[in-house]
Amino acid sequence: MTGLIQAAAPSAASAASAADRFITVASTTSTEDSGLFGSILPKFTAKTGIEVRVVAKGTGQAIDLAKRGDADVLFVHHKPSEEKFVAEGFSTERKPVMYNDFVIVGPAADPAGIKGGKDVSAALAKIAAAKAPFVSRGDDSGTHKAELALWKTANLDPAKAEPKESWYRSIGQGMGPTLNTAAAMNGYALADRGTWLNFKNRGPLTVLVEGDKRLFNQYGAMVVNPAKFAHVKAADGQAFVDWLVSPEGQKAIAEYAINGEQLFFPNANEPGA
Structure with missing residues (x-):
């Protein structure tokens, strides 16, 4: 034994x-x-x-x-x-x-008038001009880095604006909380498509801008x-x-x-x- x-x-x-x-x-x-x-x-x-x-x-x-x-x-x-x-x-x-891609999501009511656009720079310029709420991850993520680069293509830098732009909300959190905040605020956000497709709490949010080659995500x-x-x-x-x-x-x-x-x-x- x-x-x-x-x-x-x-x-x-x-x-x-x-x-x-x-x-x-x-x-x-x-x-x-x-x-x-x-x-x-x-x-x-x-x-x-x-x-x-x-x-x-x-x-x-x-x-x-x-x-x-x-x-x-x-x-x-x-x-x-x-x-x-x-x-x-x-x-x-x-x-x-x-790879996949990024999309700009926002409220179906679309106060900035960007729906259906294929030019991400033009879309961001319209959001800034309308001072419509935009929620940024603000967390040094790949999505955040991409967002900052995209604002520069529109010759804008709301993250560094002084005084701070009240419509631009940098929350320092991940994609899920960013989308939750955008949904609660009827705001816009840049999201990776993968997280967006798996996101359940969409509220008023929908995909408004996609297809620009600058939204490619490797x-x-x-x-x-x-x-x-x-x-x-x-x-x-x-x-x-x-x-x-x-x-x-x-x-x-x-x-x-x-x-x-x-x-x-x-x-x-x-x-x-």
């Missing part, structure tokens, strides 16, 4: 070890709030036995987390910041994974460099990134849809992505 117990012990230890195999991924709120991770991560874990624990932050905060060595993989959506992350040696390679993934942080689980992190860009991972991303509408479009092999 003793022999049986002793023989079983290593097997139990191995099972416990397998259960403890995980990586930490610093990612954006959009990959979490859209439901994408809930759809694709179980498929990766089932294939590899590696659990993925996501810390969902705005892109800027996610990058800071990875730069402190508190994540094994960074998965965000602001290409200039991603390329800087690699250039500074925090990763050795950025892999493009997928995502990239990077393994944190173990040369910077010896504790980084580089092999398992690389396994995750490799899976994301593999035919299997790209298929899993493409298959995620809400009400028949695809949220993200894999493009790991497209030049320039």
